[in-house]
Amino acid sequence: MKSLMKPKVTIELRLTILLIALCIAIISYLGCSSSSPEPQVLARVEVPGYIEDLNLPVYAGIEDGTETFYALVIATRTQLDNAHVTYRIIDKYTPGKRYLIALEEYEGAREEAAGLVNVLYDDGEHIIVRYTFAVSELLSEIGFDSSLMNDHPIWSGKAASGAAARSNLSSAVASFEKNLTVEKMLNAVTQNEIELYTEYLSGEKQVTVDGKPVTLSTRHTYKAGTKVLEATQHVHDQMKAMGLTASFSTWNYHYKDEDDPDFVPIALMGRNVAGEIRGQTNPDEIVILIAHLDSISGKDDETAPGADDNASGCVGLLMAAKIMKDYKFKRTVRFVFTTGEEQDVIGGKAYAKSVDDARENIVAVLNLDMIGYSKVLDPPVKPMQQIKIRHAKFKTAYEKDLPVAQTYINVVNTYGMNQVFEVKLTPDGETCSDHAPFWEVCTSREENSACYSAAWAIEYAEKGFINPKMHTTNDRIKLNGKYHMNLPYYEAIVKAALGTAAHLAEIAP
Numbered sequence: 001m002k003s004l005m006k007p008k009v010t011i012e013l014r015l016t017i018l019l020i021a022l023c024i025a026i027i028s029y030l031g032c033s034s035s036s037p038e039p040q041v042l043a044r045v046e047v048p049g050y051i052e053d054l055n056l057p058v059y060a061g062i063e064d065g066t067e068t069f070y071a072l073v074i075a076t077r078t079q080l081d082n083a084h085v086t087y088r089i090i091d092k093y094t095p096g097k098r099y100l101i102a103l104e105e106y107e108g109a110r111e112e113a114a115g116l117v118n119v120l121y122d123d124g125e126h127i128i129v130r131y132t133f134a135v136s137e138l139l140s141e142i143g144f145d146s147s148l149m150n151d152h153p154i155w156s157g158k159a160a161s162g163a164a165a166r167s168n169l170s171s172a173v174a175s176f177e178k179n180l181t182v183e184k185m186l187n188a189v190t191q192n193e194i195e196l197y198t199e200y201l202s203g204e205k206q207v208t209v210d211g212k213p214v215t216l217s218t219r220h221t222y223k224a225g226t227k228v229l230e231a232t233q234h235v236h237d238q239m240k241a242m243g244l245t246a247s248f249s250t251w252n253y254h255y256k257d258e259d260d261p262d263f264v265p266i267a268l269m270g271r272n273v274a275g276e277i278r279g280q281t282n283p284d285e286i287v288i289l290i291a292h293l294d295s296i297s298g299k300d301d302e303t304a305p306g307a308d309d310n311a312s313g314c315v316g317l318l319m320a321a322k323i324m325k326d327y328k329f330k331r332t333v334r335f336v337f338t339t340g341e342e343q344d345v346i347g348g349k350a351y352a353k354s355v356d357d358a359r360e361n362i363v364a365v366l367n368l369d370m371i372g373y374s375k376v377l378d379p380p381v382k383p384m385q386q387i388k389i390r391h392a393k394f395k396t397a398y399e400k401d402l403p404v405a406q407t408y409i410n411v412v413n414t415y416g417m418n419q420v421f422e423v424k425l426t427p428d429g430e431t432c433s434d435h436a437p438f439w440e441v442c443t444s445r446e447e448n449s450a451c452y453s454a455a456w457a458i459e460y461a462e463k464g465f466i467n468p469k470m471h472t473t474n475d476r477i478k479l480n481g482k483y484h485m486n487l488p489y490y491e492a493i494v495k496a497a498l499g500t501a502a503h504l505a506e507i508a509p
């Protein structure tokens with residue numbers, strides 16, 4: 001029995017094995033042909049040295065609540081393991097998925113967000129959530145400043161083949177000295193004018209647009225009708241009246257939520273305004289002062305005065321334009337007013353893309369966003385003010401931005417604004433305003449991994465210090481008849497910005 005059965009079992013067994021082998025071959029063939037590579041993940045990666053040491057594509061570099069810098073990387077687990085880094089997976093990534101990096105401005109906002117949206121990661125200072133237009137609007141209402149994580153790496157994982165992208169402003173910083181013409185320009189800045197211009201933009205006083213009196217009660221980018229168009233027209237007309245060339249540039253924004261078939265696609269259109277003083281000897285080298293003109297306040301945005309956020313920055317640009325147009329500079333100076341900033345910097349991104357597409361030679365960008373408020377401490381102390389650039393752990397980028405920040409600091413400390421506030425170099429790489437697109441727009445071009453030199457001047461923005469009325473209907477110059485904004489501080493920052501632009505553009509002989 002045993003001996004008789006043996007050959008039969010063996011044949012059956014062989015056939016079965018053959019069949020199984022065939023199945024495995026077919027399955028693995030189908031698997032390969034449908035090409036399912038290893039899925040990618042979004043991960044937090046620790047950076048013991050520099051970003052440039054990471055052999056991984058980095059999409060953002062930020063500081064957590066303990067001021068520990070980390071990189072956000074999109075890669076496979078195998079890539080992460082092979083890079084020998086410490087990492088923590090935040091989300092399964094699928095192509096096309098976008099993330100919001102939201103910075104908590106109001107204490108308690110992170111806790112509130114946790115009950116309202118799906119928080120993928122909370123670093124003690126920022127939360128990371130999947131981007132949808134609605135989530136972005138919600139987060140800004142409850143006290144976040146958010147930015148959309150880049151859709152291409154800021155660091156590709158390998159060094160550029162060309163020379164390191166150094167700023168050509170370094171020599172200007174090294175030879176910085178007080179200039180009497182610049183001093184004259186700074187002396188022309190007055191607090192009265194700053195207040196008046198802020199009253200116009202924040203709806204406290206009427207302006208004339210197309211011959212009609214208008215109250216700019218809101219400058220929200222897409223709610224409350226045509227107010228933002230009137231605001232852009234007002235700024236345009238002011239620059240024209242000052243004798244600058246001024247022009248509009250339209251942007252378009254489309255958003256469709258792939259995961260929600262019932263979602264009505266969003267199509268927004270807006271316009272930025274720019275004025276220009278053409279350079280005398282190096283007109284192709286451009287120094288940009290930028291500020292967002294739009295505002296936001298909450299549910300209906302019918303009233304969004306945005307006096308500090310960000311009429312203040314716009315007034316800084318207008319004052320600088322008004323004074324600088326009477327002087328001559330080697331380089332071109334451009335004053336750019338964006339809209340859609342409160343919707344994850346839509347207008348600023350469009351603007352940066354347009355100048356990068358045209359390969360304009362942008363030598364420096366200074367962004368003014370919230371420059372008019374300082375918290376009153378008891379006993380009173382000299383307020384602080386921040387100039388933000390990219391993180392020192394992103395070495396090439398930090399070195400590229402540093403001359404802009406250093407010029408700003410030199411101006412503050414040389415022309416006496418340090419009597420009013422103490423300036424603090426803050427290389428935290430925060431991306432939630434109009435300077436950030438200039439850091440990011442060209443990083444996908446291999447020869448330009450550090451992109452443009454840009455810095456952000458802002459009131460002291462650490463948690464508990466930033467204007468508590470930001471993004472509310474009470475973001476006004478005065479509250480209950482008393483100044484809520486700090487006019488001498490505001491004036492000193494306007495002077496600092498003007499002086500920085502003048503030094504970067506260089507007085508023409």
Ligand SMILES: [Zn+2]
Pocket residue numbers: 292309310341369370433
């Ligand atoms: Zn702002």
